[in-house]
Amino acid sequence: MAEQTKAYARAGVNIALADDLLGRIKPDLQAAKRPESLGAIGGFGGLFDISRIRLKHPVLVASTDSVGTKVTVSHMAEDFRFLGADIVHHCANDIAVCGAEPLFFLDYYATGVLQAGPYTQLMRGLARACKGANIALVGGETAELPGVYREGEFDIVGTIVGVVDKPHILTGEPIRPGDVVIGLSSSGLHTNGYSLARRIFFKDLGLSVKDPLPGRKGPTVGTALLKPHTNYAPFLQAALKSLNTAPRAAQRRGNALFGAAHITGGGFTGNIPRVLPDNIDVEIDTRAWKRPPVFQALAETGLVSDDELHEVFNMGIGLVLIAEEAAAPALIELARKEGHTAQKIGRTLKGSGQVHLNF
Numbered sequence: 001m002a003e004q005t006k007a008y009a010r011a012g013v014n015i016a017l018a019d020d021l022l023g024r025i026k027p028d029l030q031a032a033k034r035p036e037s038l039g040a041i042g043g044f045g046g047l048f049d050i051s052r053i054r055l056k057h058p059v060l061v062a063s064t065d066s067v068g069t070k071v072t073v074s075h076m077a078e079d080f081r082f083l084g085a086d087i088v089h090h091c092a093n094d095i096a097v098c099g100a101e102p103l104f105f106l107d108y109y110a111t112g113v114l115q116a117g118p119y120t121q122l123m124r125g126l127a128r129a130c131k132g133a134n135i136a137l138v139g140g141e142t143a144e145l146p147g148v149y150r151e152g153e154f155d156i157v158g159t160i161v162g163v164v165d166k167p168h169i170l171t172g173e174p175i176r177p178g179d180v181v182i183g184l185s186s187s188g189l190h191t192n193g194y195s196l197a198r199r200i201f202f203k204d205l206g207l208s209v210k211d212p213l214p215g216r217k218g219p220t221v222g223t224a225l226l227k228p229h230t231n232y233a234p235f236l237q238a239a240l241k242s243l244n245t246a247p248r249a250a251q252r253r254g255n256a257l258f259g260a261a262h263i264t265g266g267g268f269t270g271n272i273p274r275v276l277p278d279n280i281d282v283e284i285d286t287r288a289w290k291r292p293p294v295f296q297a298l299a300e301t302g303l304v305s306d307d308e309l310h311e312v313f314n315m316g317i318g319l320v321l322i323a324e325e326a327a328a329p330a331l332i333e334l335a336r337k338e339g340h341t342a343q344k345i346g347r348t349l350k351g352s353g354q355v356h357l358n359f
Contacts, residue, residue: 012146017114022142025123032130032137034103039138046138048104050163057166061100063091064159068265069194070225071155076202077209077222080118083156084126089231090191090264091160092133093319096233097260097275099170099240099249100162105130107140108157112149114142122156133231135160167248170240172259172275172322174252180325181282181346184235184335186318188227188294192265193313197225197294200303213297224294232319235338236260242334243327256327263314269355270311272320281351282322284310285358288345291316306359322348 008015022042029041038047050058067086074080092102107126109119119142130137149155164170189197201207201221205214209222239257246254259275272282286306291299295315298304309315321342323331328344335342 012113013144014114017116018142018144021114021116021119025120025127028124028127029137032127032135034134034136036103037136037138041137041139043139046104046106048136048138053103053163055163055165058163059166059169061095061098061162061164062159063094064157065090065094065191066155066157067191069198070189070191072198073194073209073222073225074118075152077226079222079226080121081125082226082228083122084124085129086191086229087156087158088126088129088133088135088160089229089233091158092135092162092231092233093229093262094264095160095162096236097170097262097319098164099168099236100164101237102133102135102160102162102233104136104138104161106138106159108143108159109140109154110143110145110149110157111154112144112146113151114144115152118154129231133233168240168244170249170257170260173250173277174255174258175275175277175280175322175348176252177280177349178325179258179322179348180328180344181284181348182321182323182328182331182342183289183317183345184230184232184319184321185289185341186263186292186314186316187230188224188292190229190264190314190318194225196304196312197298200298200301201225204303205301213293215297215300216293218293230318230340232262232340235335235340236319238338239321239331239334243323243330252324256324257321257331258324259322261320263318263320265312267309267311267313267315268317268320268357272355273353275322276353278353279350280348281354281356282346282348283356283358284346286310286315287359289316289343307357310357317345320345
């Protein structure tokens with residue numbers, strides 16, 4: 001067995017190192033649990049006792065995603081601390097906009113040659129993000145794939161599962177003309193648009209991660225690009241509990257929050273229509289909020305039109321809510337209490353499921 005292990009290591013897969021690194025971070029992983037968690041990290045499958053979820057008609061909601069080429073920026077900056085939070089928060093937001101409470105998470109870390117520094121930084125950050133969001137980390141996979149990834153390269157993918165009572169699934173069905181659109185601020189690019197941002201900053205402008213953002217004395221390019229993805233799931237759960245008291249999310253009477261969109265790849269025009277009825281449009285006033293410095297810098301290069309910037313990036317708005325006009329002050333105040341900045345950024349009107357951007 002010892003000789004076989006050595007041969008496997010010579011082929012590029014170091015099982016002993018993988019086991020050693022898992023042992024180092026195991027306390028972090030085990031801390032990310034919920035009362036419904038069963039079993040231990042390292043089993044053949046993650047176990048979660050769904051019978052303890054007290055809903056009349058529980059529906060599981062699942063999502064899988066990655067952090068894209070943000071990984072490349074982390075390599076350039078040699079900083080992997082936030083990628084774990086990025087993938088957890090991205091996935092949590094994707095199911096939270098359906099009205100779901102995130103329950104458990106699984107990760108997939110694939111690399112050419114396993115390296116202790118990036119792996120332990122990322123996985124500890126991932127475990128902390130799960131623990132902080134009350135999400136059970138029930139399992140995952142670390143794969144060494146020499147020949148698929150070059151040495152030093154890796155990718156991180158996450159799968160999340162949440163639950164929502166079927167009558168309370170948030171679909172956007174009750175949205176009507178005259179509803180208000182509220183935007184919650186993002187921390188930066190979150191986990192989307194990095195291929196374009198990298199091309200502009202590092203190729204077109206010839207900058208490095210250590211250079212300041214163009215025309216600014218503030219954060220470096222690397223710091224701005226690596227800001228972690230904001231988690232909106234706890235706020236959304238609190239908002240739905242506070243403002244929606246009707247027996248079904250599909251009705252207006254008794255409810256005030258009718259739809260939510262996570263602004264990821266595709267920006268405003270690609271994500272908001274996913275929650276609009278076919279006969280409703282949304283009008284966005286892009287002057288209603290102040291763009292974070294990284295987006296100001298991207299816009300000032302003149303290399304990308306305003307239209308395309310809002311089709312690719314979140315431009316400073318990571319979550320969009322569509323609600324009854326009268327509920328706007330309560331939503332904005334609740335967002336503030338949850339640590340977010342929110343403001344009115346538009347409204348709904350008769351149409352065909354489109355988004356109109358006013359500059």
